[in-house]
Every structure is written in C-alpha cells, then in structure tokens.
Amino acid sequence: xxxxxxxxxxxxxxxxxxxxxxxxxxxxxxxxxxxxxxxxxxxxxxxxxxxxxxxxxxxxxxxxxxxxxxxxxxxxxxxxxxxxxxxxxxxxxxxxxxxxxxxxxxxxxxxxxxxxxxxxxxxxxxxxxxxxxxxxxxxxxxxxxxxxxxxxxxxxxxxxxxxxxxxxxxxxxxxxxxxxxxxxxxxxxxxxxxxxxxxxxxxxxxxxxxxxxxxxxxxxxxxxxxxxxxxxxxxxxxxxxxxxxxxxxxxxxxxxxxxxxxxxxxxxxxxxxxxxxxxxxxxxxxxxxxxxxxxxxxxxxxxxxxxxxxxxxxxxxxxxxxxxxxxxxxxxxxxxxxxxxxxxxxxxxxxxxxxxxxxxxxxxxxxxxxxxxxxxxxxxxxxxxxxxxxxxxxxxxxxxxxxxxxxxxxxxxxxxxxxxxxxxxxxxxxxxxxxxxxxxxxxxxxxxxxxxxxxxxxxxxxxxxxxxxxxxxxxxxxxxxxxxxxxxxxxxxxxxxxxxxxxxxxxxxxxxxxxxxxxxxxxxxxxxxxxxxxxxxxxxxxxxxxxxxxxxxxxxxxx
Amino acid sequence: xxxxxxxxxxxxxxxxxxxxxxxxxxxxxxxxxxxxxxxxxxxxxxxxxxxxxxxxxxxxxxxxxxxxxxxxxxxxxxxxxxxxxxxxxxxxxxxxxxxxxxxxxxxxxxxxxxxxxxxxxxxxxxxxxxxxxxxxxxxxxxxxxxxxxxxxxxxxxxxxxxxxxxxxxxxxxxxxxxxxxxxxxxxxxxxxxxxxxxxxxxxxxxxxxxxxxxxxxxxxxxxxxxxxxxxxxxxxxxxxxxxxxxxxxxxxxxxxxxxxxxxxxxxxxxxxxxxxxxxxxxxxxxxxxxxxxxxxxxxxxxxxxxxxxx
Numbered sequence: 001x002x003x004x005x006x007x008x009x010x011x012x013x014x015x016x017x018x019x020x021x022x023x024x025x026x027x028x029x030x031x032x033x034x035x036x037x038x039x040x041x042x043x044x045x046x047x048x049x050x051x052x053x054x055x056x057x058x059x060x061x062x063x064x065x066x067x068x069x070x071x072x073x074x075x076x077x078x079x080x081x082x083x084x085x086x087x088x089x090x091x092x093x094x095x096x097x098x099x100x101x102x103x104x105x106x107x108x109x110x111x112x113x114x115x116x117x118x119x120x121x122x123x124x125x126x127x128x129x130x131x132x133x134x135x136x137x138x139x140x141x142x143x144x145x146x147x148x149x150x151x152x153x154x155x156x157x158x159x160x161x162x163x164x165x166x167x168x169x170x171x172x173x174x175x176x177x178x179x180x181x182x183x184x185x186x187x188x189x190x191x192x193x194x195x196x197x198x199x200x201x202x203x204x205x206x207x208x209x210x211x212x213x214x215x216x217x218x219x220x221x222x223x224x225x226x227x228x229x230x231x232x233x234x235x236x237x238x239x240x241x242x243x244x245x246x247x248x249x250x251x252x253x254x255x256x257x258x259x260x261x262x263x264x265x266x267x268x269x270x271x272x273x274x275x276x277x278x279x280x281x282x283x284x285x286x287x288x289x290x291x292x293x294x295x296x297x298x299x300x301x302x303x304x305x306x307x308x309x310x311x312x313x314x315x316x317x318x319x320x321x322x323x324x325x326x327x328x329x330x331x332x333x334x335x336x337x338x339x340x341x342x343x344x345x346x347x348x349x350x351x352x353x354x355x356x357x358x359x360x361x362x363x364x365x366x367x368x369x370x371x372x373x374x375x376x377x378x379x380x381x382x383x384x385x386x387x388x389x390x391x392x393x394x395x396x397x398x399x400x401x402x403x404x405x406x407x408x409x410x411x412x413x414x415x416x417x418x419x420x421x422x423x424x425x426x427x428x429x430x431x432x433x434x435x436x437x438x439x440x441x442x443x444x445x446x447x448x449x450x451x452x453x454x455x456x457x458x459x460x461x462x463x464x465x466x467x468x469x470x471x472x473x474x475x476x477x478x479x480x481x482x483x484x485x486x487x488x489x490x491x492x493x494x495x496x497x498x499x500x501x502x503x504x505x506x507x508x509x510x511x512x513x514x515x516x517x518x519x520x521x522x523x524x525x526x527x528x529x530x531x532x533x534x535x536x537x538x539x540x541x542x543x544x545x546x547x548x549x550x551x552x553x554x555x556x557x558x559x
Numbered sequence: 560x561x562x563x564x565x566x567x568x569x570x571x572x573x574x575x576x577x578x579x580x581x582x583x584x585x586x587x588x589x590x591x592x593x594x595x596x597x598x599x600x601x602x603x604x605x606x607x608x609x610x611x612x613x614x615x616x617x618x619x620x621x622x623x624x625x626x627x628x629x630x631x632x633x634x635x636x637x638x639x640x641x642x643x644x645x646x647x648x649x650x651x652x653x654x655x656x657x658x659x660x661x662x663x664x665x666x667x668x669x670x671x672x673x674x675x676x677x678x679x680x681x682x683x684x685x686x687x688x689x690x691x692x693x694x695x696x697x698x699x700x701x702x703x704x705x706x707x708x709x710x711x712x713x714x715x716x717x718x719x720x721x722x723x724x725x726x727x728x729x730x731x732x733x734x735x736x737x738x739x740x741x742x743x744x745x746x747x748x749x750x751x752x753x754x755x756x757x758x759x760x761x762x763x764x765x766x767x768x769x770x771x772x773x774x775x776x777x778x779x780x781x782x783x784x785x786x787x788x789x790x791x792x793x794x795x796x797x798x799x800x801x802x803x804x805x806x807x808x809x810x811x812x813x814x815x816x817x818x819x820x821x822x823x824x825x826x827x828x829x830x831x832x833x834x835x836x837x838x839x840x841x842x843x844x845x846x847x848x849x850x851x852x853x854x855x856x857x858x859x860x861x862x863x864x865x866x867x868x869x
Contacts, residue, residue, distance in 0.1 A: 062641070064640055064641060064642050065642045065643065069642075070594075070601055070602075070605045070609075071597070072594055072597045072601055072605075073597050074597070074598070144608070145605060145608050145609065146602075146604040146605045146606075146607055146608025146609070147602075147604070147605055147608075148602060148604050148605075160604055212643070213642050213643035214643045215643075216642075216643055217643050217644070233816075234641075234649075234652055234816060235652075235653070235816030235820065235821070236725065236726065236814075236816050237725075260724070260725065260814070261814075262724075262814055263811060263814070263820070263823075263824060268708070268812075269723075269724050269811075269812065269813075269814050272711050272712070272715060272716055272723040272724065273723045273724050275715075275716045275723070276715050276716055276719060276722070276723040277719070278722070278723065278724075432590070433591075433827065434591075434595070434827065435589075435590070435591030435592065435595050435827060435828065435829045436589065436590040436591045437591070438591050438592075438595035438600050439589075439590035439591030439592060439595060440590050440591075441600075456598065456599075457599065458598050458599065470602075477602070477603070478599065478600055478602075543598060
C-alpha cells in the first residue's frame with residue numbers, strides 16, 4: 001500500500017485563482033530573466049543572502065533513458081523535467097508558466113490550442129529547433145515507444161485502438177514558430193498536461209537519427225532544458241550544469257546539480273548520506289520520520305504534498321465483490337485515522353478519489369452518501385447482512401495482493417484485522433515485490449489477479465483528468481476493478497473534465513458519484529517528509545512534474 | 560596437471576548450460592516483467608511497443624536461443640532497464656569493481672584470519688586461543704548487511720570519519736567500510752579453519768615422527784603449515800567466490816557500482832538479459848576460482864592431481 005508519502009501544499013495556487021483555460025489567454029508575458037529566479041513559493045520571510053556556490057546535491061535513481069520517453073522511472077522523470085523543456089512548465093507554485101512557448105491561445109471551445117514558440121531556441125549543443133521538431137517528436141513518441149498522448153488529443157484513441165496512424169495525431173506545426181494541438185473534447189488542463197507528461201518534450205532528432213537510443217548518453221546527449229548533462233558515472237553519479245544560453249523560461253538560480261545515483265531515492269542509503277552532510281535534500285524513510293521530526297530544526301523539515309492517492313482496487317468480477325453493498329461495507333469498515341498512525345502521520349484520510357491538491361480540487365473532506373452515517377461500523381454490518389452475509393457468514397476467504405514495502409504490508413495487516421473484527425471477513429495477504437505485483441495486478445487476462453490489491457496513483461500532472469480516465473474508464477485501464485459504472489458514465493466524466501465554469505463542483509459531484517459504487521476504496525492522500533540542509537530552499541515531491549520545482553531552488557548562507 | 564585443468568574446463572560447460580537454462584526458466588516463471596517497476600504501470604500500448612522492440616513478444620524458446628547466442632558473443636544483448644546500453648558494457652564496468660572489492664576483502668580476511676588461526680592453534684586452550692575463538696564465533700554471527708549498516712551509522716553519520724556511501728576506487732576512504740564489512744566474516748571463518756587444520760595436522764604421524772627425529776620447532780612448524788594450508792585454500796576459494804558474487808548486500812547498502820548491485824537491480828527490474836549475463840559471469844567466476852584453487856593446492860601437494868591417483 002505504502003502511502004508513506006505528506007500534508008501541506010504550500011505551493012498550490014489559491015482557490016479561485018485564475019487558471020489557464022478559464023479564459024482565452026492572450027500573449028503571455030515573456031519570462032526571460034537574466035538574473036536569479038524569484039522563488040515565490042519558498043520566499044524567505046527575512047532577508048537572506050544567496051550563497052556564492054549554487055550547487056544542489058540530490059539522490060536520484062539512475063534513469064533508464066536520459067531523455068523523453070515513457071515515464072517508467074523516477075530518474076527518467078527527473079532528467080526530463082530539468083534537462084528538457086516543454087511548451088509550458090510548472091512554477092514553484094505548480095502553476096503553468098510559458099517555457100518554450102511564448103504564448104498560448106486556446107480557441108473559445110478549448111479544442112484548438114495554439115502555441116507560439118520563442119525565437120532562437122537551441123539544443124544544448126547549439127543546434128536550433130522549431131515547432132516542426134515538436135510535431136515530429138510527439139508523433140515519433142507514439143510510433144517508437146507506443147506512447148499514447150492523453151485520449152483527449154485528436155487521433156489518440158484511434159491510435160490506441162489500432163485503427164489510426166500516428167501521423168493523424170492532433171499535433172501540427174503550422175510554421176516554424178507555431179504549434180497547434182487539437183483535442184476531441186474541451187481541454188482546460190492542456191497546459192498542466194503538457195507540463196507534466198514525459199512524452200511532451202522534443203527529442204533531438206539530429207542525434208537520434210545518427211546514434212539511435214545512444215543519443216541519450218554522453219558524449220552525444222543534448223537537451224533543451226535549463227540544465228545540461230555534463231557527467232554520468234554509471235551507477236554512481238550524474239552532474240547537470242546550468243545553461244546560461246537557455247532561453248526557454250526562467251533561468252534557474254542553482255548552477256549545478258550533483259546527483260548521487262541510488263537504487264531508491266527514498267532509502268536508508270540516501271538518508272544516511274543526508275545525515276552525513278553529503279546531500280542537500282532527502283526524503284525521509286518511514287522508519288526515520290519520528291526521529292527526523294524530533295532532531296532537525298523545523299525549517300529543515302517539510303511535509304511535501306502532491307496528488308498521490310493510496311487505494312484498494314476490488315475485483316468486481318469475483319461474485320462476492322460484485323454486489324456494491326459488499327464493497328461499501330468494506331469501505332466503511334476501515335478506520336483511516338488509525339491507518340495513518342502506521343504511516344507516522346504522513347498523509348490525510350481519503351474518503352473519495354480526488355485529492356484537494358488537484359487543479360480544481362474541492363477543499364475539505366467529502367464522503368459519498370452511504371458513508372455519511374454516524375456509526376460506519378454498524379452501517380457496514382447492515383450492508384453486508386443485506387448482501388446475504390450477516391456477520392460475514394458464508395463470505396469467501398479473499399486474497400489481497402500487497403505491495404511489499406516499509407509500510408505496505410503492516411497497513412494491509414491492519415485492514416485485515418479491521419475487516420475481521422468489524423465484519424467477520426477474513427482475507428489472505430500475498431506480499432509481492434513491485435514487478436511481481438505489477439505482473440499479477442495488470443496482466444490483461446487477469447491471470448493471477450487476486451480479489452483485491454493495493455492501488456497507488458501519483459499523478460503525472462495535478463489535474464483530475466490524469467487520474468480519472470485511467471482509473472475508471474473501461475473497467476479501469478490500469479487497475480481492473482471491473483465495475484460497470486453505467487452507460488452515461490464516460491460522457492459525464494468528459495463533460496465535467498471539459499468544463500471551464502463550475503468545473504470544481506462538477507468534478508466533486510462526479511467523484512462522489514463514482515465513489516458511491518466503490519470500484520476502488522480510497523484510503524489516504526499521501527505525502528512525503530523531506531529534509532533539507534540549513535539554507536537550502538527547495539521543496540518537491542519525488543515524482544514526475546514536481547521535479548520542475550528544482551528549477552526554482554535556491555541556496556542561502558546558512559543561518 | 561594440464562589434463563586436470565582441461566577436464567575441469569570441459570566439465571564446466573554443462574554446468575554453465577544448466578545454470579543458464581535454470582536461470583532462464585526460473586525468471587520466466589516469476590510474475591511480472593520488464594518495464595513494470597515504476598510508481599505506476601506502463602500503459603498497455605507502451606508495454607506492447609517495448610515488448611516488440613526487445614523481442615519479448617516472441618515465443619520463449621526463441622528468446623532462449625537468442626539469449627544463448629548473445630551470451631556466446633559476451634555481449635548478452637541490450638539491457639532493458641538501462642536503455643541504449645548492452646549487458647556486456649554494464650558487466651565490463653561493474654565486474655572490475657566487484658573483483659577489486661572482493662579481492663581486497665579476501666586479502667584482508669587472509670592477512671588477519673590465517674595468522675589468528677595459527678596463533679590460536681599454537682596456544683591451544685590458552686587465553687589467546689579462547690579469546691580468538693570467542694571473537695571469531697561472534698563475528699561469524701554478524702551478517703555483512705548488518706555490519707555495513709552499523710558501520711555507516713557509527714563511522715559515517717555520528718563520527719563523520721568515513722563516507723556513508725559510494726565508490727571512488729580501492730584506495731579511497733569510501734572503500735574502508737565495505738571492505739571491512741565484507742572481510743570480517745570470512746576472516747573469522749578462515750581463522751577457525753586454519754586453527755582446526757593446524758591442530759589436525761599437528762597430530763599426524765609424520766609430525767610426531769619428525770618431532771621424534773629432533774627437527775627444530777621452526778622447521779616443524781613450516782611442515783605443519785605447508786600441510787595445513789591446502790584445506791584452508793579450498794575454503795578461501797569458496798570464500799572468494801562468495802565475496803565476489805555474494806557482495807550484493809554490501810554493494811546495495813553502500814551504493815557501490817559493482818556486479819552484485821547490478822544483479823539485484825536486474826532481478827527487481829526483470830531485466831532478463833542482464834540477469835542472464837550476471838548469473839553466467841558469477842558462474843564462470845566460481846568455476847574459475849575453484850579451478851585456480853585446485854591448481855594451487857595441487858602445486859603444493861602433488862597427490863591432489865587427478866584426484867589423488869598420482
């Protein structure tokens with residue numbers, strides 16, 4: 001399960017703040033800066049002096065590929081978000097800002113999205129690139145890696161179904177500086193999507209065609225982001241240095257990023273290196289959370305919140321779980337507050353699928369109708385009895401596929417106890433390593449699929465679209481819950497996602513409506529406890545688009 | 560001697576074939592597959608495209624033959640988890656690190672373990688003997704992954720005298736903790752084996768006879784050691800194999816870019832070519848080290864050639 005990942009989204013735009021897509025944008029203010037970027041999220045409350053040496057030392061997993069591609073690992077995501085640039089990126093508050101694009105002009109119906117690129121864009125090796133490279137790269141991603149752009153892009157669903165070519169995707173370079181994206185439905189989250197997806201970056205065609213996949217290794221490597229990869233000692237370290245010729249957005253303050261390549265960025269190895277002073281930033285392993293909170297200065301400890309959902313997926317193809325009343329009973333019989341004690345207080349209880357940190361997220365705790373009862377345990381027992389299993393009598397023994405990890409299995413054991421004590425239902429836990437778990441849960445024919453399994457979802461970009469379609473459409477493209485959500489479901493989902501007015505309320509209602517049928521049981525919205533050395537001002541979640549916040553990090557003279 | 564070497568090499572071929580086949584079958588039976596180790600599963604289309612790209616959509620027997628052919632070239636094919644690299648290049652980068660680490664740990668364990676064993680044997684039932692025996696029994700009970708963690712916390716985090724992770728070559732401060740962690744157990748083992756072997760030989764008839772002939776204590780000791788060493792060398796060979804191939808705990812915990820860590824990463828990532836490559840290299844190493852040990856032992860004691868028939 002492992003929702004050992006925090007709580008206060010200090011960087012979120014204030015509710016009601018103007019967001020892209022809520023109105024047609026005119027030419028956006030160019031953000032070219034020659035001096036250090038202002039970190040609006042992490043601005044110090046007192047005047048502090050920037051260090052002369054702006055070197056940030058992090059631990060990171062070694063990327064499977066140091067360039068755009070399927071975001072299969074954290075290392076690749078990091079390299080893509082600091083070494084490569086997209087049309088738009090996210091700032092320190094996770095608000096979209098222009099990167100390679102200098103303007104974004106959506107049509108009134110939010111189906112045509114036009115970007116004008118900045119002039120003079122170059123790869124780190126000095127070779128220029130244009131909108132034509134964007135079109136070629138986005139289509140090549142689909143052809144080469146099978147990467148499907150989000151289904152909202154014209155041609156993506158046909159391509160995914162094997163009935164359309166990559167060339168028909170809705171990506172078009174109108175001229176060297178103008179790039180257009182066409183979407184099937186209104187897409188108010190276009191900028192977040194382009195900022196977050198690891199496929200939404202250009203690839204250096206001039207290198208790829210000569211070197212093949214080896215282009216993404218030194219000495220061939222070239223990126224278009226604010227940092228250039230200058231050293232790569234395999235399985236040991238990487239160094240990225242700031243490109244002072246970077247024109248694609250704010251120039252970072254950090255001049256050099258030194259990466260220690262580790263097997264897991266959230267590990268004892270990384271944390272010990274931090275404790276010894278060898279790293280400037282680290283995520284605290286769960287077993288060290290209490291000690292870190294008690295021994296480090298408050299300004300060194302940060303609860304980093306990013307949309308991360310911890311859930312249980314239920315296989316409704318199993319007869320015992322086909323009845324929604326059973327799934328609701330299982331939902332109600334879990335004490336989520338008690339579970340949080342196992343994750344050392346990291347995260348918050350989740351009663352629906354959408355985290356408040358999402359774009360257009362609904363603040364506050366919301367529960368589906370069946371869960372708004374005074375005594376959830378009594379209600380759970382009644383639901384189970386109504387389904388034909390009074391006190392759990394006659395209910396089959398079910399198998400739970402647990403993702404083995406620091407907190408994973410203990411949390412599942414706690415749930416096992418809760419269901420046994422509250423409902424008289426017994427489950428067997430099968431702990432699996434990541435690859436085995438993926439293999440069991442995601443096999444297309446559901447061979448080896450248990451009755452229920454851990455289901456975690458960190459969002460590539462903080463919008464409900466990134467979570468709802470893959471989790472819910474077609475019985476769950478990723479987590480196969482097999483719950484038939486009804487004929488109008490997809491229409492209502494896409495309508496809610498495409499709204500510009502009232503989107504937040506519509507999505508919240510949709511969220512509760514779906515949760516009412518319990519295809520997945522939400523457990524927690526997770527967070528990470530991160531620690532910094534004194535004077536290091538940065539904060540990011542070790543996943544996906546949040547790595548872009550590294551671009552806004554700053555180092556101050558230690559107090 | 561050459562006949563012995565050739566026969567051992569010939570016998571290694573079916574061993575390696577069995578190792579290769581067993582590894583292939585076992586990992587094909589294990590659930591999961593490559594590209595399924597991130598925070599989220601890859602979309603089905605991506606999985607299918609990657610499977611096709613790396614030939615994972617072919618029947619298992621075809622993949623077996625393909626890996627077999629690639630193994631014969633020494634390149635082992637492309638890695639799935641380190642795209643753009645061949646398994647051969649990964650092994651060629653990681654193996655020297657493991658050999659250095661294992662070799663250094665072996666030297667440390669021999670230099671400390673064998674003399675301690677000799678001292679314990681010479682002073683049998685004395686305080687030094689009891690001290691050494693107690694100490695070696697205790698050290699043998701401490702697994703290397705516990706020891707490396709304790710050393711990192713004490714020497715790296717609290718006293719800050721040594722780095723907490725990484726590798727900068729054999730002659731750097733970063734090598735101390737992993738070498739010590741790896742060497743402690745084998746040193747204790749060698750000390751105990753040396754003690755037992757020396758005591759065993761000391762009671763042999765030829766030693767009693769030599770002592771009766773009035774040979775000097777020094778000469779007698781040399782003869783005892785010469786006869787006591789071959790069994791210790793056999794153990795040392797096994798220890799060296801274990802140090803090179805079994806250092807994955809220490810390599811992973813101390814973030815050392817060696818072959819043990821690469822093999823663990825490969826297993827977790829279901830990087831089949833890298834798994835096959837690392838397992839085969841370890842198998843070859845074990846065979847080669849044991850052959851070297853046998854040759855060395857036979858050089859010291861000619862009776863060991865051809866299984867003691869000469």
